Each structure stands twice: as C-alpha cells, then as structure tokens.
Amino acid sequence: MTPRALLKHLTTGVALVWIAAAAQADTLADALVGAYNTSGLLEQNRAVLRSADEDVAQAISGLRPVLSWTANVARDFGTARNSQTAFQIMPSVENTKTIALSAEMTLYDFGQTGLAIDAAKESVLATRQSLLSVEQQILLRAVQAFMEVRRATETVSLRQNNLRLITQEQRAAQDRFDVGEVTRTDVALAEARLASSRASLSAAEGDLVIAQEEYRVATGQRPGTLTYPRSVPTLPPSVEAARAVAMRIHPDLLAAQYAVSINELGILRAKAAMKPSLSLQGQVGVTQNFDNDNFSRGGSVSLNVAGPIYQGGRLSSLVRQTMASRDSSRAQLQLASLNIEQNIANAYIRLQVARASQTATADQVRAAQIAFDGIREEATLGARTTLDVLDSEQELLDARASQISASVDEYIAAYSVLYAMGVLTADQLGLNVQQYDPAAYYNMVKGAPTPLSKQGRELDRVLRALGKQ
Template sequence: MARGILNSVKAGFFAVSAAVIVPVASHAETLADALASAYTHSGLLQQNRALLRAADEDVAATYALLRPVLNWSSTVTQDFGTYSSSSTSGLDVSLDSTEAFFGLGFELLLYDNGATRFAVDAAKETVLSTRQTLVNVEQAILFEAVQGFMDVVRDAQIVQLQQNNLRLVARELQAAKDRFEVGEVTRTDVALAEARLAGGRADLAVAQGNLMQARERFAAATGHQPGALVAPSVAPKTPASLDDAKAVAIRSHPLMIKAQHDITTAEIGVMRARALMGPSVKLQGSYGLTEDFSDPYSTHAGSVGISATGIIYQGGRQSALYRQAMANRDATRAGLHDTRHAIRQQAGNAWAILSAATAQLAASGEQIEASQIAFDGIREEAKLGSRTTLDVLIAEQDLLDAKSNRITAQAAQYSAAYGVLSSMGLLTADHLNLNVEKYDPVAYYNLVEDAPTISSKRGKQLDKVLRAIGKE
C-alpha cells in the first residue's frame, strides 16, 4: 500500500520541489552527494573505525601468546672493598672485580587446557561484534544526513511559499483599500487584511529561522553548508509489506548480528573460565655468558626444561570466575530476546511513519485541489460583493495550510523511506552504492591477524596504513 502510493505521487512532488529548490545547474548537490559527504566527513565513523582496529589488535596480541617468547638480559657488576679471613692471616685484602653477564631466555606454551585458544576465539568474535557496531554507527550518520537534507528541502519550500503568500496578501490588502475608497467595504475589512499581512510576515520569519536551523543540521552531518540542493527523484526501494520489513530486519540489522556474536563470545568465555582451572605446561630454556674482567676465563652455561603448574587451592577464586562467566552468558542470551523485539518494533514504527506520511501526502493533494477551487471561487464572489474580505483571507489561509502540509508530508515521506531501510540494517554505503571510497574492515584485520612484528614486511605495511589514516 505504502509503496504503491509513494510511486504514484513522487513524480509530482519532485517536479515541484526541484523547481522550487534550485534551477538546473551542473553544481547542484543531490541527496547521494550529501550522503557521500557525511560518510567521508564523520568523525564518529573514524572514531569507531579506530576502535575496530583496536579490537583487531586484541586478536593479534592474544594469538601471540601461543608463540615462543625469546628475551634477553644483561648485567654489569662492579665489586669493590676489602676483606680479611684466616687465609689472609687476618690481613685486609682489597676486592676489585668487574663482571658482565649476557643471557637469552626462551619460553613456549605447550598446554594450558585450551584456555589461550579460547581467548583467541573470543577476541575474534569481539571483532565481528565491533564491526556490526561500526555498521550501526554508519547507518545513524547516513540517516542524519538524509534528515538534514530533506529538512533543508522542506524548509526552503516553506519559506518560498510564505513569500508567495505575503505577495498575495499584500494584493488583497491593496484591493481592500481600493474597495474601501469607493465605499464597497468598511475599515474593518482593511484592518483584517493588514492583520493577516502582519501575521504572514511573522510566519515568514519563523520559516526563515527553521531554514537556518535546518542548514546547520545539514552542515553538522555533511561538513559543509548546503548550496543548491536538488530533491531526490527516485525513492529508495522498500519491502512490499511490514512482515517483509521485519523479516529482513531480524536477519540483517547490525544490532541483531552483534547480539549473536556477543552470545558466542560469552559462551567461549565460559569454556575459557573452565579451562583456566586446569594445569599448564611450558617449555623453558636459557643460555648465558659470564665474563670476569679480572680473570682470563669466562663461563658459558645453559638449561632446557619443562615446567608444569596447576592450582590446588586459590580460595575459590577460579570457581567464582567460572560461575561469573556463566552468569554473563545467560545475561547475554536474555539480551538477544530484547534486541529481537526492539528491532521488530523499530521496523514496525518506521513502516507506520512511512505509511502515515504517504497517506498524508495523498490527502494533502486532494486538500490543495479543493482549497484552490474554493479560494478562486470566493475571491471572484468577493469581487461581486457577495463575499467579504474575511472570507477571502480565510480561504487563502486554508490553501496556504494545505500547501504547507503537502511540503511537510513530501519531506517526511522520503525521510521515512530511508528510515525503513535503516530499521532493516540496509542504510549503508554499500547498499546505497554511494560514490565513496568505502572502508574495508577486513583489510586491516587480515594484516594483523597473525601478529606481525614491527620490523617484518607486513608490519611495515601496517605502519604505512596507520600513517595514512592519521593524515585523514
């Protein structure tokens, strides 16, 4: 129903709005241009992309715990003083020696009941969850741009409508004055027209103030003030029914997908907490060189061994952490239930707003047609003396209200259509096919997943990527 009405009225709306907002010009800004600007301008998107990269690095840092650890240590010791003993017959002997030590240490985790592997898996799920948070932020940014754009389109048309109305009321006032001069109307008719003109000026001031606010909202969303705007000519494709919208939302909305990944993370957390109760086995080794500068000889020594550790008693701490992990898992599962209902409600609300705006737009068209006929007829009758100036002014106000209602309904309808896309998780740069360089959340993850070192080839690539991001 909503789509059918939307398609039947959109041609008339945009033929009018495009003519009202801007004449044909090569530099005119479209809604797609505004959305592209919002996508590239948003600091909130950049912030959440950085948070996603931080989550990527969590995977790398946790994965590194499965690799060998090689470290070095060194010391230089200066011994000085005197000592005496029976071997020196009680005489003081000076002590002065310098000793240097350099050693290497090695450690490799062999077994920890799978706890570290579980930590890696949990970190990966957290990355997938954080990606969905980024998608949700992207949707909010783009929807704010849609609303800012349509608000400017709407308020600019209302300003023009109020200006046209002022010219019309001024003519009515002049006509009332002329008729008063020849005795056809009273001074009351002139005063009514003057009052309506003053009210029209006040309404124009309000409309201009609303337009200024809309322009600021547009600038905040896109990073620049609106210039010549062209209202969209094609409505975004929406589902055929409310049930279809809800079904897509349950499958595709980023918050729904995020909740599912959060549950997996919590389940892995339970397994990790259980695994931490078990023993761990490590391979350890060391090798060192000790050089005494007061002695021509040096010492070389090393060792290799396997160590195993396990908890016998820790005051019940591990058991408490295990139960805590299970409680967190249960809470996350319960949260999925609420998320599902919230997403369904959001889709239903967006669909209701679209349906109401579509119905309002269709009705306002009929209202304008009837009001225009009534206004034209009353004005002609007033010329013949069968209608008063008040009748003309009332009819003119009814026509103005009808046109204003249509302008508001037109903007609301298109904002609502994008709201439906947002409720389904489809208001993204990919789905809208925006002409922007899209951020690839997988590219950075692929570079860091296996924890490359700074000096490696991939580490140097990452350094270049981060420097490029920092210059944006």
C-alpha cells in the same frame, strides 16, 4: 519470494534511484556520499575496529615463544677478614658484566590461549557489525538532513508567496477603505494578518538556517540547490517480508549474536584457567670479569607444570561472572530481535500515514485553492468580507504546508524502513564511494607481524598513510 531474492530485488531498485540521480548535483545521493566520506563518527568506529583487530594479534602471540634478553654491568666491593687474608682486614673489588638470553613457551594450557583467540575473532566480527550500524545511522541522518532542508526551503517559498498575497490583500483593503467600500476593521484585519505572515516568514527562514547547518554537519558540505528525488526507494511489499530480511542481515542482531558467542567462549576460558599449564623454559648466559680473564658460561632448560590450588575463590567467581554475562547477552539478543521487529512495523506505519496524508492533502489543496479563488472573486463583488478572504487564504496555506510535510515524511519514512531492515549501507545502496574494507587491516595484523618482517613494514606504511603513526 525468498528473503534472498527479495533482498536482491530491493537493493537493485534502490541502486536505480542513485543511477538516475548521479548526473545531477546536490542530489540525495550526493548528500549520502558526503556523509560517508566526511563522518568523524565513522572514522572513530573504524579505529575501534582496528583496535579489535589487534586483540587477535595479541591473542595469537600467546601460542608463540617469548624471547627476552638481559644485560648488566656490576661492581662488587667490600672488606673481609678471614683465614685467607691472615685475619687481616682487606678490601675487595670485582667488576663483571653479564649477558643472558631466555625463552619461554606455553606448550599446553587446556585451550586457554586457543579460546582467547576465538573470542578475539568473534569480537572483531561483532565490532564490524557495530561499524555497519553506525554507518546506517550516519546515512539516515543525511537523508533526514536533506529532506528537512527541502521541507524548510519549500516552506520559506510558501511563506514568501503568502506574504506577497497578503500584502496585495492589505493594499486592496486600504484602497476599498479609502473609497468607503469597507470599514477600518477590514483594514486592521489585513494588517494583522500581514504582520503575522511576516513573523511566520522569519520563523521559516530561521528553520531553514537550522536545517542547512544540520545538513552541513551531517554531510560535510553546505546545501546548494537540492534536486528532489524522483521516487522513493523500492521496499518489500509487507512488514513480514522486511522482517525476514532483517532477521538475516541486520547488523545489530548479528552483533548481539556474536556477543553471545564471546561470552560462551569466556565461560570455557574461565574454567580452563582453573587447570594446570605446561611450559618450556630455557636460558643461556655469560659472565665475564673485567679485572681478569675469568668468565663463566652456562644455561638451563626446564619443563614446568603449574596450576592454581587456592586463590580465595576468585576463579570460581570468574566462572559465575562469565555465566551471568552470557545470560545477559542472550537477553540482549532477544531484545535486539524484538526492537528490530518493532522498528520495522513502526517505519511501515509512518510510511502508510505519510502516503495517506499526501493523498488527502493533495485533495485538500485542490479544494482550498478553488474556495480561495471563489471567495476572493466574491469579495471583489462585495459578497465576501476581507476576513473571509484572509481565512480562506490561511486554509490554503495550511493545506500546502501539510502537503509539503507529507511528501518529506514519506521519503524519510521510506529510508527509515531501509534503516530498520539493516540495508541502509553504502554497499547496499550502491553509493559511488571508496568503501572501507573492514577485513583489510585485519588481514595484515592477524598473524601478529613484527616490525622487522615484510608484512610489518607494509603495515607501518599503511599506518603512516592513515596518519596514525
């Protein structure tokens, strides 16, 4: 199966899980939807992406003319003595106003501006992948929070049942002691186990409160009655198949690749900065005297060529620095690839361990239940002590707790595989949410619109709707 076909099969299988659970409240899908819609971390990184989008607009502005105006009103005064004043000291006052309009445009700069635009676009693409990575973290946290509430809830229920059973055992031991069938030691053992069971129940209830608080923070809502998922999501059949998908689409890997491109463009920009640039300048203005009708009008147009000669070694240092950054990003790309491979392998191992543990604990629970029933029956006949019954009951409790944990661990491990592959996103999971379009804002600002343009006014409306202006 090709990576593309495998990815299609994978996402289809995961989507079926959501469709099956969509009609029920407080499902895992509900938790994921809540996390996506309420995450402040997601909102923060969406703002970071919009900021990166604006870098493209600012870079594009370097290809356009820069227009500016100046206006001033001046009063010149003083005294003078010369031949025109017959060598008499005479005061002078002149009031003038000046208005000027200037324009400047870079005609050629050996590709500096074009490279800056390309680098800004690559940065946008990298930031989009970082946003997807954050989205994955948010959704995995929601999965873990949902399953931990489930684990804590079932543990509390288990502890409550255990407390009821031990209470009955303690009463039975007391009754048998009253009729002389057992010693005071048996009663004390039962009382000790009863106190221990109460303490364990209190600890389990505390863990449940903690899990519920984590669920609230992760999903934006308090848990109700949670509906356990019917099955784990469909996963690739092997580690190699999962890695093949991850090497194509994992956001961390793609972000690292874009970082390499950004630094390679940075090297070219640093080298281009060492070359001259050609620009066109123009200016027109008028100066008028308030005191009379005198005025002057004029302007100028110039073609300028300028370039660095010596800046103390700064430009050469910038080239070397960008080369070092490029080498660093290449190393980071390799590390990202290795980390993804390792995370996938680890996730599959945890999944296999959880499944093996689930099978073993199911057998353990069946055997422990049979042993407990037998020992308790034997105790009523006097063939077993109270301690034997309590020990058997503790073994059954431990087996059931292990079974609960193994089931929860299987789900967390399965979704960790999706996370390690880079497909634990709202789009891939088919969540019923209004998905954030990372290209929408970019398409509005990539042309660097002005506030007076039609697109600029539309952008202002969008910003007001976002509450950013």
